[in-house]
Amino acid sequence: MYELLVLSLLMKFPLHAYLISKISNDTIGPWEQVSRGTLSTLLNKLDKAGLIQAADPGIVPFPTDRPSRTFEITNNGRDRFFELMMDTKKNLGNYQKIFHIKSIYLDFLSDEDQLYLVNHYINYCQTAIDHIKAQQLEFDENPEQVKSIQDSSFYRTIESLMHLNAEQWKLERQWASHLKEQIIISLKNEKRKEHSNDTGMDSG
Structure with missing residues (x-):
């Protein structure tokens, strides 16, 4: 679910890591939260897999003076996003939450x-x-x-x-x-x- 959430956010525009964290937690909160450690590990994993990459902070639509890594989605990341969006077989026990996330980004399909x-x-x-x-x-x-x-x-x-x-x-x-x-x-x-x-x- 977290992978889909991060890739979905980056389908919209590049983002600072702290904004990915804030928007993610606003989306799935208030009781479930993505910890900084979990998010950092996920971002590193997606980066190594070539699904996201470092981005120029100047192209982020939400400027900030706060030091934070900036990411954008890659072409492979877009392919993975579509794969996750169309998957209807995995995580059926948690699919209600997953579909709620999918519904926000249906316009990409x-x-x-x-x-x-x-x-x-x-x-x-x-x-x-x-x-x-x-x-x-x-x-x-x-x-x-x-x-x-x-x-x-x-x-x-x-x-x-x-x-x-x-x-x-x-x-x-x-x-x-x-x-x-x-x-x-x-x-x-x-x-x-x-x-x-x-x-x-x-x-x-």
């Missing part, structure tokens, strides 16, 4: 790739909802198994947590569906422009 990622996330949310529904159904279809604890706070809390989790995933799915609508609108607008340009060329 083609509309088709954006749709692929968003559709995958909608299905990811639906899988979570279906899993919770299956658990609830198991309770409903086997009342004898839960009869002894049905009136306990333990059972009521489990039920309320399942309901809470289902509602949270429904909100995630709704948000992702809104992203999808925006991408489809963008696709339609592009097709209209292309059609308009083609028509204009034909008229000329």
